[in-house]
Amino acid sequence: MSVTQIWQYVLTGISMGSIYVMVAIGYNIIYNTTGIINFAQGEFLMLGAMIAISLSTVMPLIMALVLAIVLTTIIGALMEFFFIRHMKKPTVLNMIIITIGLSIMIREAALHIWDEKVHSLAYFTGNELSSINILGAYVSPQYLWVLGMSALIIIGLNIFFKHTTLGRAMRACSSNKKAAWLCGINVKNMVTISFMLSAAIGALAGCVISPITQTQYDGGTSLAIKGFTVAILGGLGNNNGALAGGLILGVLENLSIIFLPLAYKDALSLTILVIILAIKPSGLFVKKVMSSLKEY
Amino acid sequence: MNILEVRDLCKSFGGLRAVDNVSFSVKQNHIKAIIGPNGAGKTTLFNLISGSLKTDSGSILYKKETIQNSPPYKIARKGLSRTFQNIKLFGNMTVLENVMVGRHIRSRAGFLNAIMPLPRARHEEKVTKEKAEAIISMLGIGNLSHLEASGLPFGKQRIVEFARSLAMEPEILLLDEPAAGLNIQETEDIAKTISKIRDQGITILIIEHDMSLIMDISDTVMVLSYGVKIAEGDPKTIQRDKEVIKVYLGDDDA
């Protein structure tokens, strides 16, 4: 195995990892405002990509992308508004079950709207044969799109949460719901907005990755579980931790091809997930003091 | 004889020292009260003694045996029982069932008997039920025994929690604000019940804000402020203690 080859694996690993980071951020945003894990997060990626694929046949790619993100965001909002908001008994168990139910419904709807075949969005620039030389490794330009988009989202979110009133209000909700409510913040609307934001980020991630990994109606699940692994690695709710966790998982997973059969590639991230949950559910990058105050 | 001894106990949460070098002891069959303003570390102290929290340093001795950092269930089995400030009943169970859970450490049927109840287990179950019923009627809530515990009014829930603790036949009972949220009549009833329990030979450690209750029933009082023990003595002395008055009324009035 040459150095160039390893470098190539690392580079694609970073790109895949940044997709996992976007999924993880989707989990974090909803977790921070509601304390629940949205089991349908992976379906946002699939929906975004599927809608974009269909729309791109009748309009330019860029318009299809924007419209796909908008539509997925609306679906995210409707999901919260019609199901999460009106739960009679919002226990953790019921929250888990209802988001699982919603993920099944979205998946099944996608199966009947589209089909069980593999679809793929066109490459944003060039085609499947074009490649760029980065320090000796040849990668598809789409990987650069993936990296660029993730960087944009992370920077954008940082600005949003730190420097806008809405972002600050959402952060207030995550640290203390009641206090936020007493300050006149409409907590329920913040929850809706967190679902919209997660859906939008998910849809964008689904679109940029679609040309590389392709999209199938049930493709969201495996991305979802990897995104969750990343979220746990970085400590649930901690976006910067997720960034580090995502890059670690992405690279590790790609390098695993060297010593593990390809069929077990997915089992690797699952094993990491179960081990982390078993020994350090607070994540790798969370201070001990903080974790002692939380329940897992 | 001291049934419980706490020595140099410390516990911090991040930078906050919730319990700071606290030492005290509880004499057998006494009622000892712990008072102090909100956030003084009283409940943290209880959580450390009952094992729900791990200590940073110091020791807790129950009948000369160190118990700090043992899991709660092991401490409970030694004869230490507690109630919670924000009542923790088993909401999905009836009053009788709640109290029967209290008999858990006084019965033995294991997993085999759970699957295939042998005659002895069935007999034990009957005894458990009878004892639980006896405690319930002793505390005057016999008419409620088949109602779901979570549906009861607040005052009654406190009594159910009491009954559950008593069902464990503890040697020492830790009561965390037993009169919180109760009206005057209910508080008086609770005071009577506590005295009655002590008369049965049970030692009591109690956290309470209701001063009249504390002054009526306790043998000694300990005062905590910001995690530090600032005074200890019989109720009369404590009432006159300058430091205590300062803590409760603020500096200006002292």
Next chain:
Amino acid sequence: MTVKKFKPILILTAAMIVIQLIVSLIGTEFYLTQLTMALYYSLIIISLCIFIGYAGQISLGHAAFFAIGGYTTAVLTTTNFKEYIGSGLIKLIHGIGLTSTTIDPYGKEILHLSPWLALFTAIVITIIIALIIGIPVLKLKGHYMAMATLGFGLIIYRILLGSKIFGQADGISNVPAFTMPFGLKICGDSSLRLENYYIAGFIVLLGIIILYNLIHSRAGRALRAIHGSEEAAGASGINTAKYKLFIFVLSAVFACISGVFLTHFFGGIGPAEAGVMKSVRYVALVAVGGMANIWGTLGMSLILNFLSLRGVFGSYDDAFFGSILILFILVFPDGILKVENFTRMKEFFKDLFKKKSEKVNKA
């Protein structure tokens, strides 16, 4: 035990006989095949009902235990040990009569382990895996536990799908019949439909008696206490970790047994049995049954599994289970087969009749 305690069991037995008679009378005996399968599936669902509904935990990976049971027995009863008959362990097993011989569809004689030994091995493997997974995972709560069990289930699924010994995507077929005393056989032979229906019924009956006893025992009370408040349960002297582990392992064993028998009945098993959708379906059936309601869960599981196996929901099978999950959590978080609902219905009709009769009186 009083008659009252036996009543549900008597009703269940009677219901089984009545269903069989109806099915035979209207000449749709082929329904018995799906009913038998629904019965076996119920075994895993009622044990999950105790784990989720009574003990208040969550598992999104129980299909994995079903698959562990099914695949263990499938491998052990389809592998031909004939060449190894001289070697140590096989010789010993053969010597004490724990092997059987069957003819496979190609006319080849296969010497394999007896299904009883396979069942025993499957249970032992399940217990070991449940302990390894359960000890760390049961320390977690809520979402963390859900995700960890989901991850476990997916790992097993991936391993089954990726390994040659488990037949990869095709699974394992030609699993022989499970022979029992008195010449009884668990297999999908259409001539043995009736006896298999009653064997399955008997196994489920045994299962439900065990779980019914558990609910009404000291251990069952401890489990419900853990559901109510883990902290208070610990303060009451309950070793919460031990009890949670016990019910996790017990329900895993139920799932395993269900997998073993169903594999012999069906004559094979595929990786889909370990899939997430299966695990989710089991949870859905517990939710629909009313969480802490073992009879409701059993009833709903039998009805819905039967309809699903008959293919009533067609390509909307998963969608159906997804939608009932949402419907029940939103509208009936306590299930519908609850006593209160029946009394409420009764009162509603009573009021209705009262009003009517009042109207009549006024007129």
